[in-house]
Structure formats: C-alpha cells, structure tokens
Amino acid sequence: DADVTQTPRNRITKTGKRIMLECSQTKGHDRMYWYRQDPGLGLRLIYYSFDVKDINKGEISDGYSVSRQAQAKFSLSLESAIPNQTALYFCATSDLTGSANEQFFGPGTRLTVL
Amino acid sequence: QKEVEQDPGPLSVPEGAIVSLNCTYSNSAFQYFMWYRQYSRKGPELLMYTYSSGNKEDGRFTAQVDKSSKYISLFIRDSQPSDSATYLCAMKHGGSQGNLIFGKGTKLSVKP
Numbered sequence: 382d383a384d385v386t387q388t389p390r391n392r393i394t395k396t397g398k399r400i401m402l403e404c405s406q407t408k409g410h411d412r413m414y415w416y417r418q419d420p421g422l423g424l425r426l427i428y429y430s431f432d433v434k435d436i437n438k439g440e441i442s443d444g445y446s447v448s449r450q451a452q453a454k455f456s457l458s459l460e461s462a463i464p465n466q467t468a469l470y471f472c473a474t475s476d477l478t479g480s481a482n483e484q485f486f487g488p489g490t491r492l493t494v495l
Numbered sequence: 496q497k498e499v500e501q502d503p504g505p506l507s508v509p510e511g512a513i514v515s516l517n518c519t520y521s522n523s524a525f526q527y528f529m530w531y532r533q534y535s536r537k538g539p540e541l542l543m544y545t546y547s548s549g550n551k552e553d554g555r556f557t558a559q560v561d562k563s564s565k566y567i568s569l570f571i572r573d574s575q576p577s578d579s580a581t582y583l584c585a586m587k588h589g590g591s592q593g594n595l596i597f598g599k600g601t602k603l604s605v606k607p
Contacts, residue, residue, distance in 0.1 A: 385538075414594075421503070421599070422599065423583070423597055423598065423599035423600055424539075424583070424597045426594060429594065439594075471538055471539070473538075481527040481529070481544055481546065481587070482527070482587055482593065482594065482595060483529065483541050483544055484541070484585075484595060485541065486531075486538035486539045486540065487538050488537060488538050489536070489537070489538050491536075
C-alpha cells in the first residue's frame, strides 16, 4: 500500500463550488504539506503543518484553508473554487527528527475548475 | 533573482548517454541538497540527497555540490529510456525548521 495517499485523484468542478482534497499517510511522520504544481511555475507551497496543533501558511495560501484532523490526515479546502486554481495538487510528509527534511509525496490530485 | 534556478529543458539524449542536470542557487545558508524524479502524472520521488559539499553516488546516479559556486549537479550514466522524467532539485538551510525550496524541474527524454 502507498505510504501517502490522496483522494480524489481527479476532480472537475465549477467556479464557486467548495472542494476538499484529502491526504492520509502511514509513514508516521509529523510534518505534512500541501503543494500545487503548474506548468512553468514548479511546486509552490500552500500550507504546512509540523504537528496537529501547528498550521502555517506557505507561499500561496490565499483562497485555500487546511485542517489537520490527526497526525496522519491533512486536508486542503478551496472554499469557493476559481479557474486559476486548476492545477496538480500534492500532499507530502516528512519526519520531524530529520534535519534534511526529506519530503515524501503522494500521487497527486488533478483539479480542474470550469 | 530566484533562490533556486533550474533550466526547464526539455533535454533529449540518446540511450547510453551521460546526462548532466544542474541547479544554481543564491542562498549561501543552504546545507541540504536533494534531487527528485517525477514521472508524468506521478508525484515526485526522492532520488538522493547530500549534505554540504561533495559527491554522492548511487548506482548510475551521482550528485555533486559545489558550495563555492552555489551550483549542484546530478549526473546519470548509461542513461535509459526509463530515466525519462522531470528532475527537480530542492534545497534547504541547516536548521531543523526550514522548508525545502524547489527548482522548477528539467524535463529529460532518453531516446532508444
């Protein structure tokens, strides 16, 4: 079984709809991250969490919110989706004890906002 | 100037060639340097990481860091069609709290 799973894998929605992307991990890592990836722009950090009580904004948090429901679960919400949020979204995890902060990525969610 | 610069390519080479992928950076505080491989429609996977300067070898892959030039490289020997992917560099400073800063990735195609 995959260590980091994301649901759904693909989603098409309409402008103004509320969307939730979910991430679960079995790696036992404390840190979790949400990124979006766009052609030509690379990976951009949206939010990150170092433990259940710790949530931090990343480079591009506007229009997004997150919830860390448990050590193993981190969800990303788009309260009112807009077309420029069409992108590939990745969840990642890393171990609190590692100084290198090597991150392990999920398979991604392809989101299209019409 | 971006903190991490990476040529997006695409780079196309024949099977068996030696491939050199590179990133430059501006933050002299970076201590950890990583390379990720991302196949089409997949999540990035960690290939290798190095701490500070020097080389690290893993099979056909060699990672090299030159901190004096703020330049890192990934060499792939005897490249295979299965190496066709986008390669992303990532780096962070030495503190435990820092996040990774990613390059935009170089798309590599190895032709049979």
